[in-house]
Amino acid sequence: MIIGIDVGGTHTDAVLLSSNGIEKKIKVSTDSADLFHTILSSFTQLLDNIDPKKIQRVVISTTLTTNAIVQKNMDPVGMIVSAGPGIDPKEFRTGKHYYCVSGSINHRGIEKASVNKMEIEDIAKELKQAGIEYVGVVSKFCVRNPNHEILIKRILNKYVKKVFMGHHVSGNLNFPRRIVTTHLNAAVFSLHKSFFEAVQQSLSEMGLTIPIQILKADGGTMSLASSMVFPGQTVLSGPAASIMGAIPYAPKKKDAIVLDIGGTTTDISFLVDKTPLLEPMGIQRGRYKSLIRSLRTDSKGIGGDSTVRVKDKELMIGPDRQGPAMAFGGPEPTPTDALVVLGLMPEGHQENARKGIHRIALELGLTDLEAADQIFKKCCTVILKKTFEMIDKLNSQPVYTVHEFLEGYKISPRIILLLGGPAPYFAKKIEALYQIKAVAVPEYSVANAIGAALARTTCEVSVNADTEQGIVTAHEENFAEPISKTYSDDDLIETAYTLLKEKAVNSGADPDNLDEVEVVEFQKFNIVRNFSPRGKILRTKMQLKPGLIKGFEKVLH
Amino acid sequence: MLKAHQKTGLVFFPAFDWAIDPTHPEREERLLYTQDQVTEEGIFDIDGIIEYKPDIVTHHDIRRVHFCVPDEQTITTQSHLISAGGAKAIADAVLNKQVKNGFALVRPPGHHSMRVSHGGRGFCHINIEAIMVEYIRSQFGIKRIAIVDTDCHHGDGTNDIFWHDPDVLFISLHQDGRTMYPGTGFPGELGGPNAKGSNLNIPLPPGTSTEGYLYVIRNCVLPVLEEFKPDLIVNSAGQDNHYTDPLTNMNFSAQGYAELTTLLKPDIAVLEGGYSIEGALPYVNLGIILALAGLDYSGVVEPDFNAEQLKQSVSTTDKIKKTTDLVNSYWLQKDELRQKAGTPGDLQVRHREIFYDTDNIFERQKEKVRVCRDCGGCIEIDSNATPGCHMLAVHIPINACKDCIEAGYKFFDQADKTKFDRVFLQDRPNDSYTIK
Ligand SMILES: [Zn+2]
Ligand SMILES: [Zn+2]
Numbered sequence: 001m002i003i004g005i006d007v008g009g010t011h012t013d014a015v016l017l018s019s020n021g022i023e024k025k026i027k028v029s030t031d032s033a034d035l036f037h038t039i040l041s042s043f044t045q046l047l048d049n050i051d052p053k054k055i056q057r058v059v060i061s062t063t064l065t066t067n068a069i070v071q072k073n074m075d076p077v078g079m080i081v082s083a084g085p086g087i088d089p090k091e092f093r094t095g096k097h098y099y100c101v102s103g104s105i106n107h108r109g110i111e112k113a114s115v116n117k118m119e120i121e122d123i124a125k126e127l128k129q130a131g132i133e134y135v136g137v138v139s140k141f142c143v144r145n146p147n148h149e150i151l152i153k154r155i156l157n158k159y160v161k162k163v164f165m166g167h168h169v170s171g172n173l174n175f176p177r178r179i180v181t182t183h184l185n186a187a188v189f190s191l192h193k194s195f196f197e198a199v200q201q202s203l204s205e206m207g208l209t210i211p212i213q214i215l216k217a218d219g220g221t222m223s224l225a226s227s228m229v230f231p232g233q234t235v236l237s238g239p240a241a242s243i244m245g246a247i248p249y250a251p252k253k254k255d256a257i258v259l260d261i262g263g264t265t266t267d268i269s270f271l272v273d274k275t276p277l278l279e280p281m282g283i284q285r286g287r288y289k290s291l292i293r294s295l296r297t298d299s300k301g302i303g304g305d306s307t308v309r310v311k312d313k314e315l316m317i318g319p320d321r322q323g324p325a326m327a328f329g330g331p332e333p334t335p336t337d338a339l340v341v342l343g344l345m346p347e348g349h350q351e352n353a354r355k356g357i358h359r360i361a362l363e364l365g366l367t368d369l370e371a372a373d374q375i376f377k378k379c380c381t382v383i384l385k386k387t388f389e390m391i392d393k394l395n396s397q398p399v400y401t402v403h404e405f406l407e408g409y410k411i412s413p414r415i416i417l418l419l420g421g422p423a424p425y426f427a428k429k430i431e432a433l434y435q436i437k438a439v440a441v442p443e444y445s446v447a448n449a450i451g452a453a454l455a456r457t458t459c460e461v462s463v464n465a466d467t468e469q470g471i472v473t474a475h476e477e478n479f480a481e482p483i484s485k486t487y488s489d490d491d492l493i494e495t496a497y498t499l500l501k502e503k504a505v506n507s508g509a510d511p512d513n514l515d516e517v518e519v520v521e522f523q524k525f526n527i528v529r530n531f532s533p534r535g536k537i538l539r540t541k542m543q544l545k546p547g548l549i550k551g552f553e554k555v556l557h
Numbered sequence: 558m559l560k561a562h563q564k565t566g567l568v569f570f571p572a573f574d575w576a577i578d579p580t581h582p583e584r585e586e587r588l589l590y591t592q593d594q595v596t597e598e599g600i601f602d603i604d605g606i607i608e609y610k611p612d613i614v615t616h617h618d619i620r621r622v623h624f625c626v627p628d629e630q631t632i633t634t635q636s637h638l639i640s641a642g643g644a645k646a647i648a649d650a651v652l653n654k655q656v657k658n659g660f661a662l663v664r665p666p667g668h669h670s671m672r673v674s675h676g677g678r679g680f681c682h683i684n685i686e687a688i689m690v691e692y693i694r695s696q697f698g699i700k701r702i703a704i705v706d707t708d709c710h711h712g713d714g715t716n717d718i719f720w721h722d723p724d725v726l727f728i729s730l731h732q733d734g735r736t737m738y739p740g741t742g743f744p745g746e747l748g749g750p751n752a753k754g755s756n757l758n759i760p761l762p763p764g765t766s767t768e769g770y771l772y773v774i775r776n777c778v779l780p781v782l783e784e785f786k787p788d789l790i791v792n793s794a795g796q797d798n799h800y801t802d803p804l805t806n807m808n809f810s811a812q813g814y815a816e817l818t819t820l821l822k823p824d825i826a827v828l829e830g831g832y833s834i835e836g837a838l839p840y841v842n843l844g845i846i847l848a849l850a851g852l853d854y855s856g857v858v859e860p861d862f863n864a865e866q867l868k869q870s871v872s873t874t875d876k877i878k879k880t881t882d883l884v885n886s887y888w889l890q891k892d893e894l895r896q897k898a899g900t901p902g903d904l905q906v907r908h909r910e911i912f913y914d915t916d917n918i919f920e921r922q923k924e925k926v927r928v929c930r931d932c933g934g935c936i937e938i939d940s941n942a943t944p945g946c947h948m949l950a951v952h953i954p955i956n957a958c959k960d961c962i963e964a965g966y967k968f969f970d971q972a973d974k975t976k977f978d979r980v981f982l983q984d985r986p987n988d989s990y991t992i993k
Contacts, residue, residue, distance in 0.1 A: 043837070085840060086598050087847070088856050091559050104860065107593040107839055112860035141597055287558050289602050398610045401574040402591070402636045405611070454580035525586040526579055528805065533580055 002057040005240040010263030013449035014042040017364025025446045052207035061237040061452045065188045075186035078127045078135035083478040086529045092176045094183040109144030124159040136182035138166030140175045146475045167475040170291040170460020181290045184232040192231035217294035219546035220458020223508035239297040241532035243276050245451025246417045249441045250274045255413040261420035263305040264321040269297040300386045304336040310363040327353035335379050339371040344425045419447045457509035459544040463496045468527045468535030494544040516545040561605025562851030565658035566650040568643040570611045575636040581834040583680040594839030611643035620990035621691035624950040624981050625672045644689040644827045652697045660826040671717035675942040677915030687718045703787035708829040709793020709805040711742030721749035722933045726785045733760040744883050750898030751934045754891025762876045763806035766869040767813030777881045778855045796831025796841045808867040813856040815844030863954035899928035919943050931958035935965035946978040955985035
């Protein structure tokens with residue numbers, strides 16, 4: 001049997017699955033001040049009358065790191081960055097202990113200015129004095145040559161507890177995002193570590209000793225050990241859980257929209273031929289831009305519990321949540337109250353819901369039913385408008401080759417899959433308003449927890465070969481090997497596949513189940529100097545695609 | 558968090574799968590290191606820098622500018638159409654006011670392509686700026702446009718296309734034609750009888766450094782622009798003046814290019830040449846982008862930059878000043894020069910021989926232009942290419958007067974079809990193209 005737990009902002013959903021289907025499902029309120037307690041009580045309820053020895057897999061998705069970022073209660077950490085030519089690295093300051101140091105590496109990975117060891121030594125002493133225990137080190141173009149980062153780490157090791165290096169974060173270029181991401185890893189490390197060590201400890205006291213898997217933003221899982229290297233990957237795993245939960249119901253060879261209507265927000269994402277779309281670079285939310293591999297999701301500040309108010313004769317919904325709906329004892333009218341008043345939702349306190357909606361109706365000069373309908377309609381149109389904007393943006397993504405330009409795939413979804421408490425009501429309304437097929441997925445209220453439980457391990461490797469310099473590297477994996485002038489495309493793919501397999505197994509993947517490998521990118525260039533060929537640059541990115549583990553198909557229908 | 562002081566649009570189309578041939582300077586790898594640098598700098602994440610997808614130009618877009626012989630299909634590839642489409646996409650973004658300015662980082666380049674195109678010249682098959690400019694004039698009704706070509710080679714294609722057009726000011730700064738391909742672009746080349754002075758050519762001696770280059774911008778280009786008052790400024794932003802370029806002999810730098818951009822304030826910049834793909838392009842392109850967005854570019858310095866080594870000699874400075882004075886004096890006399898150029902209604906004839914180095918074609922041209930004080934005058938071109946076709950082409954300019962439109966149609970109607978492989982009419986006021 002397997003367990004999936006998705007700790008969301010408002011609710012925590014948990015399921016216990018066997019190959020026969022759902023054995024147990026629970027939904028509790030999240031205590032954001034004590035997530036540990038929320039998780040433990042979910043486990044206690046799930047394991048009631050169950051032999052813990054029967055549990056083969058546990059996957060957890062939490063808002064722990066997301067909350068730490070939002071509430072700005074991350075550890076103060078040191079950052080050391082070296083840039084060389086380009087934009088002033090002071091622009092990317094992460095906090096108080098931020099140092100720009102000498103040293104420069106160019107786009108080919110060739111050293112142009114060396115590291116000043118004395119300078120680093122002085123900074124290390126300063127950090128130690130200030131009581132800083134965790135430090136991030138990022139140099140520009142470290143993904144082409146990480147030697148400066150390694151050298152700086154060696155000096156720092158004597159002075160601080162742990163050093164995080166930029167080249168371990170991603171094989172992608174993007175210096176400012178690498179600074180943000182490395183900083184995040186360093187800043188949430190101790191929180192993440194102590195939290196999950198406590199969880200693991202308590203679970204083993206319950207007799208649950210199998211390794212825990214943690215859900216990542218890209219809809220895949222990683223082992224607890226891997227998460228210690230890169231804790232930032234757990235950010236925004238919630239939307240990932242939902243979209244993974246929708247995969248079984250998406251059409252083959254077609255595009256689908258996934259909407260997860262939560263308490264405060266609605267998450268929007270897309271499936272193409274049952275596979276979720278990934279962010280090209282990494283998670284971005286507003287000003288926050290990172291290199292964390294992530295599913296392409298965005299959210300709109302409208303959910304079942306969003307506050308409804310009237311401002312200048314205009315109906316406003318969200319983005320805040322003042323509590324549950326009035327029908328469930330909350331203080332302000334919400335879309336959920338509108339559903340109750342419309343007679344769509346049988347649960348909740350009818351009279352309280354009507355009281356709230358009546359207030360809105362008076363201000364708009366409408367009847368209660370008209371007002372409730374308008375609120376409901378507005379929720380749908382705002383969410384759909386955002387969805388269509390996202391599709392337009394997806395379809396106008398730049399391309400860099402003639403081939404891609406001519407082949408340019410455009411997504412055009414013909415179905416919307418809905419999750420979350422009010423999913424069935426929204427499905428009906430959206431279908432009526434937009435003449436697009438909309439369905440609530442089975443088990444819509446815990447589909448996110450099912451998604452977490454069934455998500456398989458994902459990972460990606462980036463490998464570069466430069467036959468002029470005679471080297472193939474995957475610095476993210478601490479890999480570098482000499483190669484001959486005749487190193488070929490096939491050689492590169494083979495190297496990448498070997499590295500990917502190794503990484504996947506280390507992250508907790510089933511070694512016999514690694515068939516969903518995909519070459520995401522392959523580029524090849526001749527290096528020419530003075531009109532004669534000097535070698536080749538070969539680059540590839542290979543990934544284990546996000547998807548579901550096998551053997552639990554029955555759960556889904 | 559960085560925020561652009563003015564919204565800047567970028568089209569980045571490196572055409573990673575297209576080359577003239579594998580070791581040619583115009584090959585797949587050309588913008589690779591630029592892409593690496595720009596991506597590593599996080600340029601596309603800066604608030605106010607917006608990346609656009611390139612468009613693809615249609616044959617109709619090309620036919621506003623060129624007479625492609627035998628036709629568009631034969632002399633272009635998809636890559637040319639997308640490269641020109643990149644410039645077009647930026648034009649749309651700028652003219653629809655989504656951004657304040659924009660930069661099309663595209664390849665292959667286009668500024669050596671002339672109005673008649675039998676194939677590739679100087680790595681160019683169709684003129685991407687000219688196609689963009691004519692699109693802008695047809696689509697957005699903009700009349701006065703200035704094109705400043707800062708590629709190290711004379712922009713002879715663009716020069717040819719706007720040679721007779723008094724509404725397009727074309728200024729080219731380039732290494733002296735006696736020392737550099739294509740061997741043209743001397744100060745006396747001022748345009749046809751109807752447009753004398755609206756073409757300015759400023760040859761610079763080999764070894765010109767940032768100092769000399771910016772001297773010309775401050776003392777000639779900017780004052781001329783000030784007086785011409787264009788509705789739109791286009792920069793053909795070639796980057797082969799760089800001190801590391803393998804094909805040229807100049808001493809310009811990334812800082813110089815960025816400052817040039819700040820001074821010129823182009824609405825649209827379009828990448829042209831530049832073949833120092835590792836040592837120059839990553840830094841020059843970064844400098845130009847930051848300058849367009851109004852961001853600090855002082856840190857964009859080549860790792861091996863040495864100001865002392867790149868200083869220009871006193872004699873170079875002298876030559877540059879003399880050329881600047883000469884060009885300025887031509888600009889002052891432009892009205893007079895046009896008065897003296899011919900009698901309205903007369904036809905002026907010009908014979909030319911054009912060599913297409915990229916495709917090894919030799920072309921002979923006989924061009925007739927109607928002298929006119931009211932418009933650019935209609936043009937008839939008899940062109941014979943070896944190997945290739947013999948054709949006759951008639952161009953009626955976009956702002957043509959009634960008499961020139963009539964005269965143009967007369968050229969076309971009178972053309973004897975049996976003498977040519979093709980007879981073309983480019984009627985810009987009607988935005989139409991006819992083949993007889
Ligand atoms: Zn050039
Ligand atoms: Zn006329």
